[in-house]
Amino acid sequence: xxxxxxxxxxxxxxxxxxxxxxxxxxxxxxxxxxxxxxxxxxxxxxxxxxxxxxxxxxxxxxxxxxxxxxxxxxxxxxxxxxxxxxxxxxxxxxxxxxxxxxxxxxxxx
Amino acid sequence: xxxxxxxxxxxxxxxxxxxxxxxxxxxxxxxxxxxxxxxxxxxxxxxxxxxxxxxxxxxxxxxxxxxxxxxxxxxxxxxxxxxxxxxxxxxxxxxxxxxxxxxxxxxxxxxxxxxx
Numbered sequence: 001x002x003x004x005x006x007x008x009x010x011x012x013x014x015x016x017x018x019x020x021x022x023x024x025x026x027x028x029x030x031x032x033x034x035x036x037x038x039x040x041x042x043x044x045x046x047x048x049x050x051x052x053x054x055x056x057x058x059x060x061x062x063x064x065x066x067x068x069x070x071x072x073x074x075x076x077x078x079x080x081x082x083x084x085x086x087x088x089x090x091x092x093x094x095x096x097x098x099x100x101x102x103x104x105x106x107x108x109x
Numbered sequence: 110x111x112x113x114x115x116x117x118x119x120x121x122x123x124x125x126x127x128x129x130x131x132x133x134x135x136x137x138x139x140x141x142x143x144x145x146x147x148x149x150x151x152x153x154x155x156x157x158x159x160x161x162x163x164x165x166x167x168x169x170x171x172x173x174x175x176x177x178x179x180x181x182x183x184x185x186x187x188x189x190x191x192x193x194x195x196x197x198x199x200x201x202x203x204x205x206x207x208x209x210x211x212x213x214x215x216x217x218x219x220x221x222x223x224x225x
Contacts, residue, residue: 001171034211036154043217044146044154049210087154091211093142096168098156098212100146 002027002090004101012109019075021104023088028068032092035064035073038103039084048073049091083108111135111214113205118219125195125223131188131205131216139163139183142208145190146215147201155201158190159208195223 003026013019023033031051038044046055048064051071061076075082088101117129131143145157158179159168167179178191188205200223207214 036212038154043204043215044212045215046211046213053210055210055213085153089154089156089211093159093208096159098144098159098168098170100154100156103153 002097004090004099006101006104010105012107013078014109015078017078019078021073021086023071023101025069029090031067033071034089034091036087037084113216115205115216115219118221120222121195122225126193129190129203133186138186143188144206146204146206149201197223199223
């Protein structure tokens with residue numbers, strides 16, 4: 001089974017910072033990766049799919065890159081609304097896999 | 110607007126069973142793949158199951174295989190998750206999700222508490 005890891009587990013940052021979260025897969029998953037944002041008491045939100053495609057309605061400060069086994073989520077200029085947990089997910093309905101990474105919590109520095 | 114609403118959560122004793130439901134509205138229900146995800150207190154998101162539009166293709170997380178069954182009733186716009194042999198660590202919020210590009214739409218979740 002493909003496992004997903006994320007680093008760091010917690011990230012301390014300030015408003016305006018450029019933030020990068022890394023996600024790694026234990027096997028080559030091509031571009032089959034999604035990113036989600038989750039805030040306490042709220043419903044998770046899809047940010048990016050197929051590694052780099054921005055979901056409709058998501059601000060352009062969010063971007064995704066990578067392929068194979070290493071992926072990154074970048075927030076170009078952190079906003080107050082962005083303090084949350086972020087999860088990567090191997091998402092592939094063809095060679096089925098839907099495993100989430102353990103999450104990265106972005107907190108105020 | 111697509112909407113998913115879960116129900117059926119509650120308090121159940123260890124070893125017990127529970128059937129969660131998810132009602133869909135605002136989209137052509139039979140055309141969409143659906144799934145279940147959970148989040149235990151203080152833990153991350155955990156994918157549980159996936160079902161295709163026709164209900165004839167299902168996948169389960171290895172950690173729960175044998176204890177859960179996903180099904181759907183397209184005529185009534187409903188998704189189900191049957192959970193058996195519940196344990197304390199099954200305590201979580203259970204979300205149903207609509208698959209489009211990934212897990213695009215999420216319900217608000219239903220809380221399941223396993224405790225004696």
